[in-house]
Amino acid sequence: METLQNLIFGFQVTLQPINLFYCLIGVLIGTLIGVLPGIGPVGAMSLLLPATFHVSPVGAVIMLSGIYYGAQYGGSTTSILVNIPGEASSVVTCLDGYQMARQGRAGPALGIAAFGSFIAATLAIIGLIFMASPLSNGALGFGPPEYCTLMCVGLVVLTFLAQGSMYKGLMMALFGLLISYIGLDLFNAKPRFTFGAQELQEGVGIVPLVMGLFGISEILLNLEQPLRREIYKAKIKGLFPTFQDWMDAKGAILRGSLVGFFLGILPGGGAVLASFASYAIEKKFSKYPEKFGTGVIEGVAAPEAANNAAAQASFIPLLSLGIPPNVVMALLFGGLLIHGIQPGPLLIQKHPDLFWGVVASMYVGNMMLLALNLPLIGMWVRVLKIPYHLLFPLILLLCIIGVYSVNNSTFDIYLMVLFGVIGYFMQKFDFEPAPLALAYVLGPMLEVSLRQSLIMSEGSFLIFIHRPIPLVSLLLIVGLLIAQIFSYWRKKRHVPGASALGTI
Amino acid sequence: MRRKPFLKPLACTVLFLALGLGGSISSLYGEEWPSKPIQIVVGYSAGGTSDLVTRGLAEPLKKILKVPVVVENKPGGASLIASGYLAKAKPDGYTLGQVAGNSITERPFFMQVPFDPVKAFSFICQVFDYGAGFVVKSDAPWKTFPEFVEAAKKQPGKLSVSMSGPGSYLQVGIAKLERKVPGLKLKVVPFKGGVDAVTALLGGHVDSCFQSQEWRPFVESGKLRLLAIGGRERLKDYPQVPTWLDLGYGVFAEAPGAYAAPAGLPGNIRDKLEQAFKAAMGDPKFKATMKSLSLVEVYKPGKELYEDLMKMYEENKTTIPQLGITEQ
Amino acid sequence: MAWMGKPFAGQMKNSDFFSGLFFSLVSMASCILAVQLGLGKIQKPGSGLIPFGTAALLSLMSIGMVFRSLLTAKKKEEPQKKVFQSTRWKTLTLVIGALTGYGVFLNFLGFTVITFLLMTFLLRVISKQPWWRTLVTSMLIVLGAYFIFVFWLDCPFPKGIVGI
Numbered sequence: 004m005e006t007l008q009n010l011i012f013g014f015q016v017t018l019q020p021i022n023l024f025y026c027l028i029g030v031l032i033g034t035l036i037g038v039l040p041g042i043g044p045v046g047a048m049s050l051l052l053p054a055t056f057h058v059s060p061v062g063a064v065i066m067l068s069g070i071y072y073g074a075q076y077g078g079s080t081t082s083i084l085v086n087i088p089g090e091a092s093s094v095v096t097c098l099d100g101y102q103m104a105r106q107g108r109a110g111p112a113l114g115i116a117a118f119g120s121f122i123a124a125t126l127a128i129i130g131l132i133f134m135a136s137p138l139s140n141g142a143l144g145f146g147p148p149e150y151c152t153l154m155c156v157g158l159v160v161l162t163f164l165a166q167g168s169m170y171k172g173l174m175m176a177l178f179g180l181l182i183s184y185i186g187l188d189l190f191n192a193k194p195r196f197t198f199g200a201q202e203l204q205e206g207v208g209i210v211p212l213v214m215g216l217f218g219i220s221e222i223l224l225n226l227e228q229p230l231r232r233e234i235y236k237a238k239i240k241g242l243f244p245t246f247q248d249w250m251d252a253k254g255a256i257l258r259g260s261l262v263g264f265f266l267g268i269l270p271g272g273g274a275v276l277a278s279f280a281s282y283a284i285e286k287k288f289s290k291y292p293e294k295f296g297t298g299v300i301e302g303v304a305a306p307e308a309a310n311n312a313a314a315q316a317s318f319i320p321l322l323s324l325g326i327p328p329n330v331v332m333a334l335l336f337g338g339l340l341i342h343g344i345q346p347g348p349l350l351i352q353k354h355p356d357l358f359w360g361v362v363a364s365m366y367v368g369n370m371m372l373l374a375l376n377l378p379l380i381g382m383w384v385r386v387l388k389i390p391y392h393l394l395f396p397l398i399l400l401l402c403i404i405g406v407y408s409v410n411n412s413t414f415d416i417y418l419m420v421l422f423g424v425i426g427y428f429m430q431k432f433d434f435e436p437a438p439l440a441l442a443y444v445l446g447p448m449l450e451v452s453l454r455q456s457l458i459m460s461e462g463s464f465l466i467f468i469h470r471p472i473p474l475v476s477l478l479l480i481v482g483l484l485i486a487q488i489f490s491y492w493r494k495k496r497h498v499p500g501a502s503a504l505g506t507i
Numbered sequence: 508m509r510r511k512p513f514l515k516p517l518a519c520t521v522l523f524l525a526l527g528l529g530g531s532i533s534s535l536y537g538e539e540w541p542s543k544p545i546q547i548v549v550g551y552s553a554g555g556t557s558d559l560v561t562r563g564l565a566e567p568l569k570k571i572l573k574v575p576v577v578v579e580n581k582p583g584g585a586s587l588i589a590s591g592y593l594a595k596a597k598p599d600g601y602t603l604g605q606v607a608g609n610s611i612t613e614r615p616f617f618m619q620v621p622f623d624p625v626k627a628f629s630f631i632c633q634v635f636d637y638g639a640g641f642v643v644k645s646d647a648p649w650k651t652f653p654e655f656v657e658a659a660k661k662q663p664g665k666l667s668v669s670m671s672g673p674g675s676y677l678q679v680g681i682a683k684l685e686r687k688v689p690g691l692k693l694k695v696v697p698f699k700g701g702v703d704a705v706t707a708l709l710g711g712h713v714d715s716c717f718q719s720q721e722w723r724p725f726v727e728s729g730k731l732r733l734l735a736i737g738g739r740e741r742l743k744d745y746p747q748v749p750t751w752l753d754l755g756y757g758v759f760a761e762a763p764g765a766y767a768a769p770a771g772l773p774g775n776i777r778d779k780l781e782q783a784f785k786a787a788m789g790d791p792k793f794k795a796t797m798k799s800l801s802l803v804e805v806y807k808p809g810k811e812l813y814e815d816l817m818k819m820y821e822e823n824k825t826t827i828p829q830l831g832i833t834e835q
Numbered sequence: 836m837a838w839m840g841k842p843f844a845g846q847m848k849n850s851d852f853f854s855g856l857f858f859s860l861v862s863m864a865s866c867i868l869a870v871q872l873g874l875g876k877i878q879k880p881g882s883g884l885i886p887f888g889t890a891a892l893l894s895l896m897s898i899g900m901v902f903r904s905l906l907t908a909k910k911k912e913e914p915q916k917k918v919f920q921s922t923r924w925k926t927l928t929l930v931i932g933a934l935t936g937y938g939v940f941l942n943f944l945g946f947t948v949i950t951f952l953l954m955t956f957l958l959r960v961i962s963k964q965p966w967w968r969t970l971v972t973s974m975l976i977v978l979g980a981y982f983i984f985v986f987w988l989d990c991p992f993p994k995g996i997v998g999i
Contacts, residue, residue, distance in 0.1 A: 174858060193618075226930065392964075396961075416941070431918050431922075
């Protein structure tokens with residue numbers, strides 16, 4: 004049981020008071036950063052990177068990691084409370100989480116998010132310990148063709164998310180794809196759809212898009228109610244998840260963890276994909292799919308479990324291969340480099356204290372986060388009790404600060420307002436913002452990997468069939484579509500008037 | 508009638524504004540440079556090598572110049588956004604920036620750049636070079652670069668090479684090489700970042716990779732094999748690996764990492780900065796950072812750097828359109 | 836129309852005509868822009884090929900929506916709720932204007948001042964709070980924001996001509 008010995012060693016490293024201290028600071032800052040929309044973990048980590056120069060390597064990595072997964076916990080808080088996703092992977096949490104908050108059930112939503120995240124992280128850490136090596140090698144096997152088909156699967160799954168008409172959901176997804184093309188073409192540096200604006204050369208940016216589409220438009224919609232009307236039901240129905248909630252959510256948490264863990268290993272977009280894949284799975288296998296989107300606890304538990312499992316899993320490629328799977332991990336990578344540590348295949352051998360210390364600290368950190376977030380639930384619920392006409396300027400300000408702090412650019416503020424207006428009108432006409440935002444995230448990866456694959460295969464589409472993973476993905480897509488159409492015909496046969504029903 | 512207590516908030520507001528005015532007036536009095544914090548803008552996000560080098564410099568610079576030196580990240584557009592910001596800043600010696608040499612020598616031929624490559628900057632000095640290494644997997648059949656070239660010539664357009672793009676010096680380098688070596692045609696697969704390009708090689712999805720330094724840990728651990736260096740000089744850590752010039756191809760691909768101020772910076776301030784940077788580069792902690800980042804330390808005074816950049820710029824003006832890579 | 840409605844049965848309202856129209860226009864314009872970028876061949880896509888495909892699909896769907904709304908509207912006699920019945924146009928414009936104005940004047944006036952003005956405006960004009968409550972709340976919010984973001988987190992917000 005060499006692994007057990009290593010683990011004990013790791014805990015010895017982590018439980019040193021100084022490292023515990025760094026862990027605590029990390030998760031505290033991470034939570035705060037996650038709660039403040041816009042200033043994501045990247046911003047926080049970069050603010051603290053200079054500070055980590057003066058700290059031991061183990062301590063630095065523990066702190067930076069703490070910030071990373073702490074932010075995941077915090078990000079769900081704003082998604083639930085004010086419908087503003089802290090990160091792309093929290094978008095799906097808004098769907099049901101915010102509705103639960105409106106119904107006075109913010110407490111249970113936050114609670115199940117916290118507990119679900121903790122359970123998912125624990126499971127993911129166990130997975131990390133035992134499966135790091137084979138999994139990361141598997142992740143390497145994902146090249147452009149694999150990504151391309153995976154994104155296609157994602158797009159299909161995305162449309163299942165729509166609560167209303169799937170047709171409109173698909174239109175939103177396509178629209179999201181179009182918006183994602185804005186910027187410089189990777190292959191020949193030609194500006195696309197930028198209308199000459201220098202600021203658009205990098206594209207629209209996920210933060211202005213999401214803040215506008217979800218945050219601003221929600222406020223604009225809410226302002227239509229007479230000002231004294233409750234946006235959030237004042238009667239709070241309990242602070243913690245009930246037994247019934249737990250019964251309902253337990254499956255969602257487990258399935259979400261599984262999905263999140265495996266997808267999180269994939270560099271780039273794994274967490275986002277995991278969040279809505281797990282949601283779609285829950286919806287598909289639920290006895291009451293039409294209730295998803297109105298405030299169903301599984302709709303919060305699944306994506307939260309998924310994105311936390313993914314956050315932990317994304318350490319795997321970094322620690323075992325030296326490949327940072329996303330911007331945040333790249334920052335961590337930099338932090339390690341400063342201390343003269345090369346993450347890579349030799350990391351475990353050369354710096355076992357670092358590797359196992361970090362693994363153990365993940366567990367400790369998650370425990371700290373749970374202990375931190377649960378009491379805060381009472382506080383958050385209290386915040387929601389502030390009358391909306393005093394609350395909304397605060398929310399608007401947070402949105403503005405969040406969006407501005409990404410690039411220090413007022414252009415982003417204008418973009419956010421624009422998307423707020425678009426989102427407002429969209430929702431007036433019964434279109435949902437979630438598929439748009441999610442397609443926006445998937446779009447670039449899909450297009451880039453498609454074109455890369457075609458370069459690799461010199462124009463042949465057979466590359467997608469000759470390799471195992473794309474082939475499986477394509478078959479999966481076909482299978483999903485067939486299953487969808489099949490379930491329609493069944494519905495139609497049982498209920499003759501089914502064509503008048505909206506939901507899928 | 509209820510007396511509306513507005514005096515207190517009114518007084519607060521007035522006090523507020525007064526403080527603010529006072530604060531701004533004091534900064535109007537000119538003092539000898541440097542008298543307030545200096546900002547260095549970096550076009551990449553925190554934690555990246557470009558950022559870490561700058562932070563490594565900021566520490567000793569603070570000690571030398573005796574004012575705080577703050578690093579600000581403005582990522583995006585392959586550092587072009589930051590360079591654009593720098594070009595528009597006041598040339599008072601308080602706003603500096605890291606400028607990649609190939610923002611001047613290569614990128615303007617691929618895309619619109621938010622500054623005039625010839626006139627926008629007053630260069631302080633070069634501090635490092637990003638380097639360019641040509642790597643393959645260690646179990647690949649080619650043990651030397653000429654072997655790879657021969658294999659590629661036998662199957663034109665079949666062997667693939669990954670790199671970060673678009674419009675990068677890496678892309679231009681490969682294209683120039685193809686032009687010089689008759690019969691050499693490689694499949695160029697661009698990726699959105701160096702890490703992705705190297706990962707693709709590790710996963711066996713491409714045959715080779717031409718990238719700045721993201722391959723280092725893998726060459727060190729033996730997973731990848733370094734076949735050649737694109738720059739002008741060999742790497743100290745791999746003295747046995749030849750450069751393209753050594754191999755007689757007559758091309759090189761280099762990417763100087765330099766620091767600059769907006770054009771119009773008074774000459775004496777520029778000279779003071781050059782001296783300060785040179786001294787900072789001698790700081791032992793900085794040297795250690797550079798070593799751990801696997802970047803090539805190169806010091807070149809600003810004037811010389813500018814001349815070299817302009818020479819390459821003029822050359823590329825005619826060469827790059829001939830390479831046929833600006834349009835897909 | 837049942838055959839067309841089956842897999843995509845949505846609750847079609849009259850409003851779909853307008854939204855369909857909007858999307859049709861946007862997607863068709865995108866198609867044109869995409870073609871201008873160069874389509875290339877399907878084996879070697881140009882910059883515009885995939886955007887064109889996406890936009891074309893969206894156009895088809897939007898045009899389909901327009902037609903369906905025209906055809907089904909005549910059949911269904913449900914009282915259609917007007918989409919903008921509950922919209923308060925004045926509030927909407929004011930809020931959007933205020934947010935845009937924030938962006939315009941942020942660099943000129945500086946973070947502290949413009950935030951104070953925005954909060955005051957929102958609280959006074961939109962929420963119709965009495966003056967004293969407006970000013971006190973705005974001050975508190977600005978001080979809090981300053982403390983958290985400028986002082987503690989070191990966010991580089993613009994200082995404006997006033998210098999705060």
